[in-house]
Amino acid sequence: MxxxxxxxxxxxxxxxxxxxxxxxxxxxxxxxxxxxxxxxxxxxxxxxxxxxxxxxxxxxxxxxxxxxxxxxxxxxxxxxxxxxxxxxxxxxxxxxxxxxxxxxxxxxxxxxxxxxxxxxxxxxxxxxxxxxxxxxxxxxxxxxxxxxxxxxxxxxxxxxxxxxxxxxxxxxxxxxxxxxxxxxxxxxxxxxxxxxxxxxxxxxxxxxxxxxxxxxxxxxxxxxxxxxxxxxxxxxxxxxxxxxxxxxxxxxxxxxxxxxxxxxxxxxxxxxxxxELQNHVLNTLQPAFGKRYQKIVQAINKELIPLGVGVPQTDRDVVGGYFIWLTLPRPLKGAVVTQRAKEDENLVVAPGEIFEVPGDNEHASFSHDLRICFAWEEEDMLAEGIERLARVIRGLQNEQDKASEATRPQVAEGESVKDFW
Ligand SMILES: Cc1ncc(COP(=O)(O)O)c(C=O)c1O
Incomplete structure (x- = not known):
């Protein structure tokens, strides 16, 4: 002492x-x-x-x-x-x-x-x-x-x-x-x-x-x-x-x-x-977090990838840490998804923008990204978390589709759609 x-x-x-x-x-x-x-x-x-x-x-x-x-x-x-x-x-x-x-x-x-x-x-x-x-x-x-x-x-x-x-x-x-x-x-x-x-x-x-x-x-x-x-x-x-x-x-x-x-x-x-600590890392933490990782990635592959969500460095042999970074399909914004996830699904995710360097986001801006954490929740909650996130993303995509349908100009014969979009 x-x-x-x-x-x-x-x-x-x-x-x-x-x-x-x-x-x-x-x-x-x-x-x-x-x-x-x-x-x-x-x-x-x-x-x-x-x-x-x-x-x-x-x-x-x-x-x-x-x-x-x-x-x-x-x-x-x-x-x-x-x-x-x-x-x-x-x-x-x-x-x-x-x-x-x-x-x-x-x-x-x-x-x-x-x-x-x-x-x-x-x-x-x-x-x-x-x-x-x-x-x-x-x-x-x-x-x-x-x-x-x-x-x-x-x-x-x-x-x-x-x-x-x-x-x-x-x-x-x-x-x-x-x-x-x-x-x-x-x-x-x-x-x-x-x-x-x-x-x-x-x-x-x-x-x-x-x-x-x-x-x-x-x-x-x-x-x-x-x-x-x-x-x-x-x-x-x-x-x-x-x-x-x-x-x-x-x-x-x-x-x-x-x-x-x-x-x-x-x-x-x-x-x-x-x-004791080495044993804890090897025989408790790595298997527990590794299992959570497998569960969440299985759910991401099933629910989010088909919606156009991207995950970085999918070609690695070894992964780790606490977090996965998700890139949303354009034009979805991370901040909007984060807010909807909290309000509609009681789900906490972090919007990419909070990880931008203050005063310098010209070459590194993350308004279309999210960070999710798989380390905190129990293994059997993770698939449901991703299902909730998928519901939010699908809902916003449907709203967007409807909004652009409503404002889509009528295409006259002989004109092509790309003249307008
Ligand atoms: C990249 C990084 N650095 C530092 C920390 C904080 O570490 P410490 O508790 O040792 O201060 C964290 C915790 O989230 C982290 O993710």
Whole structure:
């Protein structure tokens, strides 16, 4: 019950390091010096911004969109309200060419404004100030449900190195994975499907300690016990280069108060040491969420796909997370479907628009999309949820058909319909 060490409970750091080594299988084991215990992914995003950014010198925060909307306020708190920029995704995840083009423009602007050094953050030996921040949820994203391909991960790390960017990823759903096939009975997978961005930064082209690099690296991974144990624990971990992991442990509030979540960190160390948590993930969570996923996708295939609803990345071998992203048939709007679903069917879904980056939806707007969650409801409720959603969509489509029938101009002989539509 004393103040904890700045980087967190040693026993938990050690167990997290070996657990991650077993799961992600990097070529070299993950050392505990790469791990800092946090108060969860949200709290640590704030800490990373406090230590590694300057609201003026750091040119932009690039956010893969659609994005986890509760992160926006965290960027706002650190002074980035007018500097948030959306980066669209395609089938493989983040659009690297778009990001490169826009970062170059941002750099040109900084040069013309002589924005050459941090304005508010002095020299601090444990920290550095990055010129850019890139925020992503690369695996089983909330909300897009997509997984970024390995090629994109590597391209992103190279781009981050070229432009002095820190890629902050919330890797909070990685453990919640299962085979995509709806016939599979075995729904447990004990190895990650892809390296995280932070793993890529460690091995790619000489890694974080390559010649000429400052050793901080260009990636920070926010892990969390929220999705695999319980969000009320308020405990997570941050992985990065040893310099970065130490740097974030030196956030002012941690230096004063000691590691966040010190008490619950000791409980979690115990569950990892005994193997109870690993067992819970593998034998309870993955099968339970995998079953729910199978039920909801069967219902989506039966009820929604015939209505013209689209689902991303249907060619994957492994899926996971909590959410599925649905693209509605045009011209249906997510906000209208959401409202009708609540009013007529007592069904809660999230409209795509709330995941747009504030102030920048020009290249990434989601007014025709929805996010649904399959993790919360019991398995036997999910098909009915989708049937209710299908009723709402069918109802709106019928209304549209009737409305356009009423306004359809009469086509005279010799004229074709396309002259009018
Ligand atoms: C992408 C993402 N990041 C962060 C969080 C919050 O994580 P934590 O409870 O560890 O702060 C969530 C929870 O919904 C999330 O989906």
């Amino acid at each position: 004393l103040y904890g060490p700045d980087p967190g409970d040693d026993r938990l750091r050690k167990h997290v390091a070996s657990w991650l080594t077993g799961f992600y299988q990097p070529s070299d084991p993950i050392k505990e010096a790469r791990i800092t215990i946090t108060g969860g992914a949200s709290q640590n995003l704030a800490c990373l911004l406090q230590v590694f950014t300057d609201p003026v010198y750091t040119r932009n925060v690039w956010i893969v969109a659609p994005a986890y909307m509760l992160a926006f306020r965290i960027f706002d708190d650190s002074g980035f309200q007018t500097k948030l920029r959306a980066v669209p995704e395609d089938h493989g995840g983040i659009d690297i060419d778009f990001l490169k083009r826009e970062i170059r423009k941002s750099e040109d602007k900084a040069i013309s404004e002589e924005n050459n050094e941090p304005k508010f953050k002095g020299t601090r030996p444990w920290a550095k100030v990055y010129r850019h921040v890139i925020y992503a949820v690369p695996t089983f994203s909330n909300p897009s449900f997509k997984t970024m391909t390995l090629n994109r991960r590597e391209a992103l790390v190279r781009l981050a190195r070229d432009y002095d960017a820190l890629v902050i990823t919330d890797d909070v759903y990685d453990f919640l994975q299962w085979p995509a096939s709806l016939e599979t009975k075995t729904l447990s997978l004990d190895k990650a499907i892809l390296p995280r961005i932070v793993d890529v930064d460690r091995y790619l082209d000489g890694g974080t300690d390559r010649q000429g690099a400052d050793g901080f690296g260009n990636a920070a991974s926010n892990g969390s016990f929220s999705k695999i144990c319980g969000p009320g624990l308020r405990t997570g971990w941050c992985e990065g280069s040893e310099k970065l992991a130490f740097g974030v442990s030196q956030t002012g509030s941690t230096r004063s108060g000691g590691a966040p979540s010190q008490l619950t960190a000791t409980f979690l160390a115990e569950t990892l040491e005994s193997g």
